[in-house]
Amino acid sequence: MQILPIHEQMRIIAKGAAEIINPEELQRKLHDAAGKGRPLTVKLGLDPTAPDLHLGHAVVLRKIRQMQELGHRAVIILGDFTAMIGDPSGKSKTRKQLTHEETLRNAATYKEQLFRILMPERTEIRFNSEWLSGLNLAAVLELAGKTTVARILERDDFKSRFSANLTIGLHELFYPLMQSYDSVAIQADIEMGGTDQRFNILMGRDIQKHYGQESQVALFMPILEGTDGVEKMSKSLGNSIGINEDPRVMFEKIMAIPDSLIIRYFELCTDLHPDEVDLYRERLDNGENPRDIKACLAHEIVRLYHGR
C-alpha cells in the first residue's frame, strides 16, 4: 500500500468535513497507521432499511471511499439488533415482526447500493446483533455504569422531551450506548456521521476509553442541500438526486442546482482532490460562466455512478 504523507491525507479527509474531533488525534492515528502499516478502521453505523440512496446519503460514503483510496478500511455496521427487537415499549408491533430473514434481505439490497460507492475489498459489513444479542444483564449494567443519567439527558432530543414532560422510555437511553458499544466491538479508529450524530459518536469516544481502548476520532460531514439549494436533500421533498438515477436525469438535476452550491457539491459529492476543487473555485472567482463549471461538476458526478 502506497502511503501518502500525513498532511496530504489530512487534507483529503478534511475536505468538506463539518467537524473533526479532533484533528490532532486523527493526525496521530494516521501517523501510527503509516508506521505500523496497519490501515485505520473507519466505522459507519446504518439502519438495516433499504432506502434508495441519494447524493445526500452519499456524502458520508464518499468520504469513506476517499479514505479507502488512502488505504484504510471501512466497517459498515447494520443495526439489525434494534430492527429485530423492534420498539421495546411494545407499541410498535409491526416493527417487532421484522424477522432475521427480512433483515438479511434488506441488507443484501443495501450492500448492492453501498458497493456502488465503497471498495468491496476494503469494506466489511457487520451486523451489530453479533455482539449485542449476547450481552447479558451484568454486561449491560457494566456498560450503563460507564455513563450518567445527566450526561445522557444532555442529548438534544432527550433534553427537550424531558423538559417538555414528554415520555422517554427508559430503554431509549440505551440507544446511544449500544451505538457506542459497536465502536468498542470493532475497535473503531474513526466514526463517521452526519452532524445529527454528534452526541452518539462523542459518547462512543468516552465508552471506548472506559473499555481500555483509544478513543475514536469523530468525523462529521455536513447535511447536503437538495437541488432547491435550501432544504436538506430528501426524496420526499422532491429535491433529491438518486445514485441509481438515469445518467441524463442525474446530469439535468445537477445542472439545476443554484450556482452558490457548485463548490459545496464538488467538495461533498465528488472525490476530487482539494487542489482540483481549488482550481474550480478560482475559475468561478475569475468570472468564468458558472454553467460551464457546473457542467464539469455534473460530468464528474455522473462518471462516479455510471462509469467513465
Add this chain to the structure above:
Amino acid sequence: MQILPIHEQMRIIAKGAAEIINPEELQRKLHDAAGKGRPLTVKLGLDPTAPDLHLGHAVVLRKIRQMQELGHRAVIILGDFTAMIGDPSGKSKTRKQLTHEETLRNAATYKEQLFRILMPERTEIRFNSEWLSGLNLAAVLELAGKTTVARILERDDFKSRFSANLTIGLHELFYPLMQSYDSVAIQADIEMGGTDQRFNILMGRDIQKHYGQESQVALFMPILEGTDGVEKMSKSLGNSIGINEDPRVMFEKIMAIPDSLIIRYFELCTDLHPDEVDLYRERLDNGENPRDIKACLAHEIVRLYHGR
C-alpha cells in the same frame, strides 16, 4: 389447611401495618386463595449480607410468619446478583470481588437466623441471579421499555440527587427494575417491605401488569423505634435488641423501653392476635401499672426467640 375467614385474616395481616396498597386487592387475593386452596406467595427481598438480626429487622419477618400461620408461603429473595456484579461503575473493586462462594456462605448464616422466625416448611429461599443473570440485552430493553425516565426519577433519592446535580450512574436506574422483575419471576402476590421500599415495591406492581400478571399487593411495615423510643432501632445507635441475645438481656432491654411504645411493640414485635393486643391496651387505659404490662410484653418476646 384450616382457613380462617377472610375478614379475620385481614385483621391479622393489617395489625401494625403502615400501609397496604391496597386492602381491596388483598381481600380479593385472600378470597381467591381460599377458594382455590392455593396459598398466597409473600415476597421479601434481602441483601445477601449477614447482619445480626434485631427486633427492627424482625418486624417484617414476624408479619410474614403470621401469614405463614394463616397458610401462606414466603419466598425470600436474596439479591446475590447485585452482590456478585458489585458496583458496575467499577469504583468499588472490593465489593466486586464478592464471589459466589462468599454469597452462599453469607446466605447460610442468614438462613439460620431467618428460620428463628419463619416456618422453614413454608419458606423458599431463592437467589435472584437465577433469573437475572440470564437476561440478555433484548430482555433488558424490553424490561426497561416498561417504565419511563421521568417515572424512575420520581424516586426520592434519584430526584434529590438529580436536582442537586449529583451523579447518578445510568445503571442505578435499573435497581428498582431488577427488584420488580424479581416479583415477576416468582409471581409474587404480596411484597413486604419497610416504608422506605415504597417506590420499588409499587413499581413491581406496574411491571407485573406489563408482564401479564396480577399486581402484587404492597404491604409496608413501619420502622421500629429502638429502646430509646426515639431513633430507628439500629445496632450502631446502641438502641437495638438482637434476636440472638441472651434471654435475660433481652428481657431487661424490653423493660427499659418507654411506656408509650408498649402497644407498638406488642403490634410489631409479637405474633399476638389483635384481640389480645386490645386487651393489653384496655388494661393500660384502665390504669394498670405499665410495668406489669411491659413484663408481659417482655415475656412474650423472649418466648418467641427462646422457646417456651
